[in-house]
Amino acid sequence: MTSFTLNDLARIVAERASAPASESYTAKLLSDGPARAAKKLGEEAVEAAIAAVLQDRENLTAEAADVLYHLLVVLHGAHIPLSDVMAELERRTAQSGLAEKAARPR
Numbered sequence: 001m002t003s004f005t006l007n008d009l010a011r012i013v014a015e016r017a018s019a020p021a022s023e024s025y026t027a028k029l030l031s032d033g034p035a036r037a038a039k040k041l042g043e044e045a046v047e048a049a050i051a052a053v054l055q056d057r058e059n060l061t062a063e064a065a066d067v068l069y070h071l072l073v074v075l076h077g078a079h080i081p082l083s084d085v086m087a088e089l090e091r092r093t094a095q096s097g098l099a100e101k102a103a104r105p106r
């Protein structure tokens with residue numbers, strides 16, 4: 001069990017974003033523009049999905065870490081604090097996913 005949280009990683013991403021691009025993968029990704037980080041996020045998500053389909057626990061764990069890191073980089077680039085995403089998730093706890101889906105306008 002680790003005490004490391006997504007908040008901790010978001011803080012690291014925010015700190016590294018202002019490092020020289022030659023010294024930080026985070027800074028490099030962000031300096032390449034929003035499409036680059038978004039593309040990496042999509043690639044990592046597909047790799048995680050493939051690992052899930054293959055029931056490859058070790059790879060799924062590693063790819064899930066890649067997804068979460070790249071998501072935090074994309075959010076940072078879009079100036080969306082992780083707390084906004086958590087607030088949205090908290091708002092959704094008031095309703096089951098199935099109930100939300102059924103209530104959508106057709």
Ligand SMILES: N=c1c2ncn([C@@H]3O[C@H](COP(=O)(O)OP(=O)(O)OP(=O)(O)O)[C@@H](O)[C@H]3O)c2ncn1[C@@H]1O[C@H](COP(=O)(O)O)[C@@H](O)[C@H]1O
Nearest residue numbers: 009012013016017019023024025026027040065066069070
């Ligand atoms: N958690 C991560 C993390 N997860 C994945 N990655 C990088 O994401 C990339 C994953 O892409 P691929 O596997 O496709 O590898 P690649 O082919 O080298 O990637 P590209 O050339 O296509 O960009 C690799 O370069 C990984 O090193 C990460 N890079 C950084 N972090 C965290 O961010 C911190 C700061 O890192 P820097 O910004 O590099 O200082 C680190 O200490 C970590 O805590």
